[in-house]
Amino acid sequence: xxxxxxxxxxxxxxxxxxxxxxxxxxxxxxxxxxxxxxxxxxxxxxxxxxxxxxxxxxxxxxxxxxxxxxxxxxxxxxxxxxxxxxxxxxxxxxxxxxxxxxxxxxxxxxxxxxxxxxxxxxxxxxxxxxxxxxxxxxxxxxxxxxxxxxxxxxxxxxxxxxxxxxxxxxxxxxxxxxxxxxxxxxxxxxxxxxxxxxxxxxxxxxxxxxxxxxxxxxxxxxxxxxxxxxxxxxxxxxxxxxxxxxxxxxxxxxxxxxxxxxxxx
Amino acid sequence: xxxxxxxxxxxxxxxxxxxxxxxxxxxxxxxxxxxxxxxxxxxxxxxxxxxxxxxxxxxxxxxxxxxxxxxxxxxxxxxxxxxxxxxxxxxxxxxxxxxxxxxxxxxxxxxxxxxxxxxxxxxxxxxxxxxxxxxxxxxxxxxxxxxxxxxxxxxxxxxxxxxxxxxxxxxxxxxxxxxxxxxxxxxxxxxxxxxxxxxxxxxxxxxxxxxxxxxxxxxxxxxxxxxxxxxxxxxxxxxxxxx
Amino acid sequence: xxxxxxxxxxxxxxxxxxxxxxxxxxxxxxxxxxxxxxxxxxxxxxxxxxxxxxxxxxxxxxxxxxxxxxxxxxxxxxxxxxxxxxxxxxxxxxxxxxxxxxxxxxxxxxxxxxxxxxxxxxxxxxxxxxxxxxxxxxxxxxxxxxxxxxxxxxxxxxxxxxxxxxxxxxxxxxxxxxxxxxxxxxxxxxxxxxxxxxxxxxxxxxxxxxxxxxxxxxxxxxxxxxxxxxxxxxxxxxxxxxx
Numbered sequence: 001x002x003x004x005x006x007x008x009x010x011x012x013x014x015x016x017x018x019x020x021x022x023x024x025x026x027x028x029x030x031x032x033x034x035x036x037x038x039x040x041x042x043x044x045x046x047x048x049x050x051x052x053x054x055x056x057x058x059x060x061x062x063x064x065x066x067x068x069x070x071x072x073x074x075x076x077x078x079x080x081x082x083x084x085x086x087x088x089x090x091x092x093x094x095x096x097x098x099x100x101x102x103x104x105x106x107x108x109x110x111x112x113x114x115x116x117x118x119x120x121x122x123x124x125x126x127x128x129x130x131x132x133x134x135x136x137x138x139x140x141x142x143x144x145x146x147x148x149x150x151x152x153x154x155x156x157x158x159x160x161x162x163x164x165x166x167x168x169x170x171x172x173x174x175x176x177x178x179x180x181x182x183x184x185x186x187x188x189x190x191x192x193x194x195x196x197x198x199x200x201x202x203x204x205x206x207x208x209x210x211x212x213x214x215x216x217x218x219x220x221x222x223x224x225x226x227x228x229x230x231x232x233x234x235x236x237x238x239x240x241x242x243x244x245x246x247x248x249x250x251x252x253x254x255x256x257x258x259x260x261x262x263x264x265x
Numbered sequence: 266x267x268x269x270x271x272x273x274x275x276x277x278x279x280x281x282x283x284x285x286x287x288x289x290x291x292x293x294x295x296x297x298x299x300x301x302x303x304x305x306x307x308x309x310x311x312x313x314x315x316x317x318x319x320x321x322x323x324x325x326x327x328x329x330x331x332x333x334x335x336x337x338x339x340x341x342x343x344x345x346x347x348x349x350x351x352x353x354x355x356x357x358x359x360x361x362x363x364x365x366x367x368x369x370x371x372x373x374x375x376x377x378x379x380x381x382x383x384x385x386x387x388x389x390x391x392x393x394x395x396x397x398x399x400x401x402x403x404x405x406x407x408x409x410x411x412x413x414x415x416x417x418x419x420x421x422x423x424x425x426x427x428x429x430x431x432x433x434x435x436x437x438x439x440x441x442x443x444x445x446x447x448x449x450x451x452x453x454x455x456x457x458x459x460x461x462x463x464x465x466x467x468x469x470x471x472x473x474x475x476x477x478x479x480x481x482x483x484x485x486x487x488x489x490x491x492x493x494x495x496x497x498x499x500x501x502x503x504x505x506x507x508x
Numbered sequence: 509x510x511x512x513x514x515x516x517x518x519x520x521x522x523x524x525x526x527x528x529x530x531x532x533x534x535x536x537x538x539x540x541x542x543x544x545x546x547x548x549x550x551x552x553x554x555x556x557x558x559x560x561x562x563x564x565x566x567x568x569x570x571x572x573x574x575x576x577x578x579x580x581x582x583x584x585x586x587x588x589x590x591x592x593x594x595x596x597x598x599x600x601x602x603x604x605x606x607x608x609x610x611x612x613x614x615x616x617x618x619x620x621x622x623x624x625x626x627x628x629x630x631x632x633x634x635x636x637x638x639x640x641x642x643x644x645x646x647x648x649x650x651x652x653x654x655x656x657x658x659x660x661x662x663x664x665x666x667x668x669x670x671x672x673x674x675x676x677x678x679x680x681x682x683x684x685x686x687x688x689x690x691x692x693x694x695x696x697x698x699x700x701x702x703x704x705x706x707x708x709x710x711x712x713x714x715x716x717x718x719x720x721x722x723x724x725x726x727x728x729x730x731x732x733x734x735x736x737x738x739x740x741x742x743x744x745x746x747x748x749x750x751x
Contacts, residue, residue, distance in 0.1 A: 012371050013396030058396045102393055105450055109381065110373035112445040116436040117367055122352035123437060124359065124521045126334065126345040128278055129587060131602045176613040212620055216611075219679060222301055238301065266593060274576035274594035275601055291600045299596035330573070333517035350509065351517035353542035357534045358518055 014062030015103040017044065022100070029100050034093055035073050038066035069093055173206050178213035186223060186238060194225065194234035266304045268311070268319045269326070272343075273336075282342030285313045340433035341440065365408065375401045376410060376432070380441065381450040383427035384414040390426075402426070410435060509547045511554070511562045512569070516579075525585030528556045614644045619653060619675070623687055626670035627657040633669070645669070653678060 011017040021040050022032050045063050048055050069092050185192060197214065201207050214236070217223040224239045275291055276283060283291075292311045299305040320343055324336040334347045347355060368376065371394075378393050379385065390398050405411040409431040416422040428441070438444065518534055519526060526534075535554045542548040563586055567579040570588075577590045590598060611619065614637075621636050622628065633641050648654040652674040659665040676683065 012374060013394060015395035056396070062395070099393075099395070103395065106374055106377045106381070106393060109377040109445060109450055110370070113373050113377055113380075113436060114368075116438070116445075117373075119349055120435065120437045121364060121367075122349035122355075124347045124352070124355040124517075125282070126277070126347070126520055127280060127523050129524055130280065131278055131598055174613060175616055208620075212616065215679065216616060220300065270576040271594055271597055274590045275597050277577050277588070278590055278598050278601060291597055294603075295596040295600035298599040302596055305596045333513040334520050345520070347517045347521055351514055353538045353545055353548045354514055354518050354534055355521050356541040357538040358521060 013056075014041075014059045015100060016107070017041065017059070018062070018100055019104055019107065029097060029104065032097075034066075034096070035070050038070040041066050065092060065096065069096065173209045175209050175212045175216065178210050179217060182210075182213055182217060182236075183222065186236065190237060192236045194236060197236065268308065268315065269323045271304075271308070272316070272319055273323055276336065276343055276345055279344070282339060282344035284342045285316050288316055288343075289313065337437070338439045339437055340430040369401075369404075371396075371398070371401045372404060376405060376428070377450075379405075379411055379426055380428050380432065380444055384417075384425035386417050386419075386423040386425055388423060511551065511558065512566045514547075514551070515559070515562055516566055519579065519586055519588055522587070525582060525587035527585045528559050531559055531586075532556065612644070612647075614639075614641070615647055618644045619648060619671070622648075622654055622669055623671050623675065623684070627660075627668035629660050629662075629666040629668050631666060 011020065018037065018041060019029075021037055021044075022029055025032065025037075027033075042063055045055055045059055048059075072092070182197070185197075197210055198207055201210060214223065214225075218225060221239055223236050226235050226237060272288065275288065289311060292308045295305050296309050320336070320338070324338070327334070327336045333351055334345050337344060337346055374394060375390060375398050378390050382389070382393075387398060387402060390402075402411065406413075409429055411426050411432070412429050414425045414427040417425050432438075433440065433443075444450070515531065518531065532554060535551045538548050539552050563579070563581070567581070570578045576594055577588050579586060579588055617637060618633060618641050621633055625632070625636070630641060630645060633645070645654065649656075652672055654669050654675070655672050657668045657670040660668050671684070676686075
């Protein structure tokens, strides 16, 4: 029976072997002839022994169970020994069948997991190019701090009269108020001339506060100062939504190939 | 801008699968990068339910588009993956990556039992499989597919085991509910069929009353009270007991 | 299987843009991974013209689909890229270094005073701002924007403060000379108002006209100590009120 040897080695245990035997009989587990199954099982064990193969303990335990079942079958019901502690319902046959059915279900589930396992080997996750955002350097067309400096300096000229120095100012502007003010103005007009920012300004301190507010907003990238040409009028507007070259704003439009947010090679 | 597309762009650019929590973090910290952007601000505190709904809709979109990739949720995290059909070229693309060897048959069986019945003890696993599982369990734990969960409140307080997130990833499952036939297998109610009681051609005698599980019968084995109970109660309805 | 979709799957999974040559290499080495696959064998020696045509068709598909990403060819290499609209979230995704929280208004104003008038003592700052600056100064020092410079040669030899290199970086200045209108602003005459009681309610900081030009007017400490104190305590209750 060389076939047994080969088969035996792949059986995961006595339940596996029993399932194999049942399958060979082509019967439903529930309808299996346990007596015949017991005989076949024990034959296998014997064959293994004859071939000097090591028989695992679990197989021997199962063989004993099957022998017991078989022996019970040979007796009429009323003569069957009632084992102490064994209740009426503890039918070893039923217990074995229950175990076989359960094991069979898990064996099937394992097969399905095996299919999933194999399938996953062919599934590849998207691992995209690492995104890298360019350091947000000042854009070519944005006004430099020098331009702002010159501009504010010009505005300050208006207040550069000695008499101002003793004035007590009525207005009480804070930087936060001016920030609100600027943001409101820009949302209404979307583009403001730098000089317009100071149009209604009445004191040097208000110029300073307005200017501080503007600087902060620029730093926070809420606003950009744009100078179309050297020494031209600076304009204030909202930054473009993305860090692309603000070609709509001023200067030569940059015709770059579309390559947003791809990483470096 | 549609939440769905924003999620798409994020997942499309992510280096790893993202959980709902991670996605929410992206939405909340995006505000730092676009303070004035209405959409960004509006989504700052996007709810998990909104995200889930949008993600499901997005996954559906992609399924319907029937392209070479799809959006999946594995172990609670979302990612784009390619369809298995394209594996030959993708294997060529990524080079021969040494994948862990496939699980052995005992490994798969043991894993299946743990997956459906967790938490459970080693003795309970062995009872289902009918063989010792020491070596197999060690492999499963080493591969991170299975972990100790705690201790069972029975004599000896043995360790209980369950599956991990790695398990879900390994099989591409969204959650344990995704396990094939999960409902059926979690608690198999094995009904004793009438045929067993009345027709058993191979038996010299057919003592049907012995096949009946008494209602008050203690579980067949101490380790499997949960499994035994359903079949117990099922069998009480059987008519054969009066014969 | 359509060449277009295979290309899609490859580019979808590629960690870098791929040139036609690289794509052809993928097709030729895919045969190692699926010897028996007809499609794989058939595409082993796919021509560059075929690839280009398929890639262009694919790019067109994706443009038409109008999703959050598209296929582009940059410098001869093909890759999927996200649309620029989603930048805020993608920046958040890659964890662009979160900017330190923006300076509060008191912080900003204190910093401005220090920047234009350095070196100066804390008392001088407080005198200019009209409120105590302990908390604000601590924040500025912690953030490295301000540092101790030395000691003033006056009674008690108080510490003097000035701005740091970090300050210059923070505001994108090359040097202190780059400070807007440095000369002008250093000489701004600022009078202390008669009454601090008129300070706008709800503002953490006193209005800037309280700024006193020390050169023009001697430190006004002695003038209105009683008035300064209440405003101190009022303003300290809302230290970081800018939101």
